[in-house]
Amino acid sequence: MRPGPDAPLRPPPKCIGCQSAKVAWSKPRVDYCYACLPGGPFTPPPCRACGSTAYFSQGLCDACHPGGPRFLSSCTSCLAWGVFRQHNWMCWICRWWATHFPTSPCDYCGRTAPVGDAGACRLCLEQARMLHEPGHGIDLAGANKHGQQMFLANMPTPTRVLRPPPPPRRPKRRPSAPSRPFTPVDGIQSELFAMTLDPQIVTERARWEDGELTRHCHQIVREHAAKHGWSTRQRNDVVRSLRLLQTYRSRPEERIRVTDVLTLPTYTGNIVSTMDVLEAAGLLVEDRIPRIQTYFTSKTRHLPQPMRAQLETWLSVMMDGSATAPRRRQRAPVNIRQQIHALTPILTTWADQGTTSLAEVSSGMVADALPASGHHRTTAVTGMRSLFSILKSLKITFQNPARALASPGTAVSTPLPLDTAAVRAALASPDPAIALAVALVAFHALTNLQVRRVQLTDIIDGRLQVGDRNIPLADPVRPRLRAWLDHRAKTWPNTINPYLFVTRRTAPRLVHPGAQFPWKRTTLRPQALREDRILAEAHAGGGDVRQLCDLFGMSVEGANRYVTAPLTPSPTSAATPTSDQA
Template identity: 55%
Template sequence: MLQEPGRAPDLAGANKDGQQLFFANMSFQRRGAPRLTPDQRAPWKRRDKNNLPFQPGTGFAAEVGVRSTLFDMAPDPEVIAARVLVEDSDLTRYCAAVVREHAERAGWSKRQRNDVIRSLRLLQILRPTPTAKIRATDVLQLRQYSGNVISTIDVLAAAGLLIEDRPTRLERYFAAKTSTLPPLMKDQLEVWLQVLTEGARQAPRQIPRDPQTIRVHILGIEPIIHGWAEAGFQSFSEVTSADITAALGETGARRHIAGNALKSLFTTIKARRLIFANPTRGMKASPKATTIPLALDAAVIRQELNCPDPVVALAVALVAFHALTGKQLRHLQLTDISDGHLVLGNRDIPLAAPVRTRLAAWLDHRNRTWPGTANPHLLINRRTAPRLVPVGPQFPWVGLTLRPQALREDRILHEIHATGGDIRRICDLFGLSVDGATRYLNTVEHPDLTIEGERVPRT
């Protein structure tokens, strides 16, 4: 439509052979409007000639006005690929200094730095508003355009432009375990989860719990609440003390975990007035179930110690000889090892000769594979080498028959039998509490582990 000067738009004529897809006069600007000076422009458009194109912390807002789209249409990949090559976006210039700093500090290659810059250009093209902060869930969409997700999120977080809206592992776990429950029961569980994760200042007051503790609580009550839902329960207000007693009687070894979780659940939702009475009030705590640690097959341990993968051999050696936990192993740093000694908290551990041999082999492999990495952790992989974070809990145990907890128990069990039950020694050697060490001490004269009064030798 061509609008003639001095005449109003002919809307009827414009819609005669087609449909108008915009609101009239929304973007109409009168002729002769004064031009803005550099000081009057939006902060994100002003440039600092002395240093950065933009001053850090200015120019991008968490929430800005966004026009609703008439319909959703996937971008054309060919058009996106062509625009990325020539895009000179405000976002890229705003994050230029942060990208350069991250590249130098984390030892990025030129290819990875260019991948991050390309990902920032993709975000500028794909997002509807050029001055809004970026949500982490939007960055995840870059995978379909071969974009770099993890490093781009790190850069945006350092620049103060990231809105973290990704669900945590605990939230994803909770959603998977409660997706099929009745709506009212699920709402009550969400209130309980919120109190556990964020704490509560009103009675009963509570500090935030560790995510692993919350996960154990959910694991303990999951079969019970699903059983109630299958029986026709729509809310926890319908649960009685008899129902809880009957449910705990069927849990077996999880009775202690399930009992504590149910007490926490009903105490919380009763305090929030979501139920009329607390059916767990006055209920005695269930006795804690204990297990007997058993020795592993020495042939399996020997096979993993001689694994051709140097990181697997080192991880198995550190746990098999010095009983490190999986968490301690992941967070070990290069500076924790010096002159054949491992400093772990207030413990100074002389490394065994097989451990030192495998440590030297891993360090050689590490330096050859990632010569420019600045990650301070001892164990790294392809995903963490260009960053400064530790490896995940499954590295490098994926595909192995051994688990770090079972391997640690085998080492402590061997030590308690070799010393004849010297509980003080294993407390000092492995950093155990007296209660934790007693679990291993009970295996020394256990009737099921002896043959005619003689101790069963360790294989």
């Protein structure tokens, strides 16, 4: 074994003859090198340790003698092998540590060495870096608990020795071309029993699933993505969702039910875009229960069976209409919901009193059950007349107890002015969508539906076309329009959505935003803001009904509502600001 740096052998002195080479021997003392010995020169012997002819002193070569220039040893700080005496037995990094950190006992190995900010010497720190798990912090105590791995000095930072090799990267797979024409079957196999699938197993299996559905829809997905400006991430989400549907459906050629698509979020799938692709491919089957049907069931489940069956007949006619005499048109779900909401308390009261069928209801019972006045009475009268007229026409009841009820008039509310400060704050909103929507309603009295359905082609040369109205845009509306169009082009540069207002959900499709956009981020409501604008114009124009009809496209009856309304703003309320005030 080679002698260490603390061996008794020291760097020998120089020869007193040539003053360049080292003396031949220190013990016994010889003050000359072999070339300068009296009677010489003499040939130096080979190294007694390695046999090298590069003699240095004391029978050793320059690599075996502790004082030789090529003698290697361990770093006194990190114990790394491969340092020289001329560098004070320290590696390059430890020499830097010695000038930046104090020397003190290490908190983890107890050695006295330069200690960093974490309380660890460099050896403990390098050991912790070797065993560092990705995604976790460095554990100095745990890494140095069972020993330390030595390393070579002045080398790059050692890599993790216990980390398993990374798995080979799987090549990118694209769905292959269909092996045969994909012909979906018309029928849908009903499930014998519902079975809950393991999301992890389904997701892992769908990762490499490449069935006929995926192959058939691959080109449709590419064309749909290119046409609607989908991102790569959105396109890949749809492909993964199609593989999920291919994985857990019962038959390969079966059409996809909407209820199956709605379960995709359980497996991190996409709903809306996947439904667009399946609908474009003609593979989507609508099997969702209408919301009005669910609402009806929740409101009538406690009623007696005969009464509930009669109500179901009425609901079917209201939803689908009737092509046989007496013919009826289908009604809007919102109107049906209002009538169900008004009729349910009355029907519940009759059921509690012992009435099991609507055939037992008399005119007096109907008159006594109706609310005294107000909007609830109007809706209840409408619902009663509709319910009993349908049941009487279908011969389910013998009489129509609601026949004597007078036709209710339309409930008319009084329009009131809004707080000017709230309108000004909304017009100055940093959100360009809010500022433009509020400006269109505040200056041109558009309805919420009209605002959402405005298309880019409806705005030409500073004029807005809304139905039969050709509206010159007000001066405060134009800068807000430019700001929104710049934001729209910057955020969704590839969208082909024709509507003026788009959102993150509607940008890759051809639909208009929902009823809550962008009003859910404001304290204003479009109907109240529209009424405020019309009310201000009615009183500013002296109650000219014809002017209101021409300006806002209203009927005479609707204009009279604003002309007859009193303008009594509170100290903090006023009419909507004019274009000069905005």
